[in-house]
Amino acid sequence: MAKEGRSRGVSRQNFMKASGIVVLAVVLLALPRSSWAQGAYRLEVPLGLDADQMVIPKDNPLTAAKVELGKILFFDPRLSGDDTVACASCHSPQFGFSNGLATAIGVEGQRGGRSSPVAINRVFSTLQFWDGRAASVEDQALGPIQASIEMGHDLEAAVAKLKGIPGYSELFGKAFGTDVTSDGIAKAIASFERTLLSGNSRFDRYKAGHISALTPEARRGWQIFMKKANCATCHAGFNFTDEDFHNIGVGMDKPEPDLGRFDVTKVDTDRGAFKTPTLRDVALSAPYMHDGSRKSLVEVIDYYDRGGTKNTWLDKGMKPLGLTGQEKQDLLSFLKALTGAPIVVQVPRLPE
């Protein structure tokens, strides 16, 4: 019985995969020319993502040489002070480019106060970090290298270290026509990050007309997500985020809560507000929330069902939802259907 069920599942999956590819090809052909510009790097935008919403700054167009260099830098622990921590240590392909830990662990095993967000679909976003303190992925990239609890490196020392590796001088030459510079490090890493796209999920295939791509449970879950549970007011649009900041109460019951966006803007109403994260690949990136305090999606759904943690700045969109057990189950099935086609990144050989 079980065996039969499984083989049927596989053939249905293959069918979905095949039909997904056809739709993907059509979408790719229909892409505006601008997203193919700088001919050198061909960014393939998976089904379900809106190529028109990509933010690629004029002074850092995507090129194959930059993306390749950025990938190498992303995996190279020599960017850290003691050669032990790479960007990929905390943003690993295995965990939806997060790391499976509540709060990140950096050089010398130090723990930060926030969890590693998924580093996917960043091309659709300008403000980076839970509190939006970096205005682009270029700005963002140099932060962790220097953060004492992440990679703990002095930027000038990092540049000098890479200059001493002949392979890097060559790669920077190809990408920028210069030797290693901090500006080049930021631009290359940002370019690589912009290629990490999650789409072509079961939900995207369903929306593209393949009704059987979603179970009846997940289809009901989508309706609950949109209406009764009110999730879509903040997790809006194709990337499931309004790119805005909200206080949903997480951590507000601590004696000294992380005030998030307030620390950047000093605007009173921003107290305890954090950036709405994308929900794509969310099933891969437990634990959840800026402090990693919710271990599973079940805990997240229970948290919202209770209406969050009461506090003065709680977003008006947060109220007890009164979901039934079945409705919670449906919502969970929907969230699991947002896992995209695997992002295949070969771990690069590091230059010597």
Ligand code: HEC
């Ligand atoms: C020690 C773990 C650690 C390392 C190493 C690390 N990060 Fe992060 N990363 C984090 C944490 C934690 C956050 C969230 C911090 C915050 O919001 O204040 C973050 C945030 C980000 C974000 C913002 C995502 C978003 O949704 O706003 C990006 C992009 C990112 N990191 C990329 C990188 C890159 C590139 C490197 C290497 C240069 C790197 N990270 C190294 C832990 C790490």
Ligand code: HEC
């Ligand atoms: C008022 C806006 C708002 C509403 C409504 C909302 N969210 Fe969120 N969501 C957020 C914000 C902001 C965060 C990050 C909060 C934090 O870490 O402090 C978040 C975090 C999450 C996370 C954790 C993601 C991660 O990577 O850690 C999940 C899962 C999630 N929301 C699902 C839902 C679901 C399901 C609903 C409906 C039941 C919902 N959200 C309703 C704004 C909202």
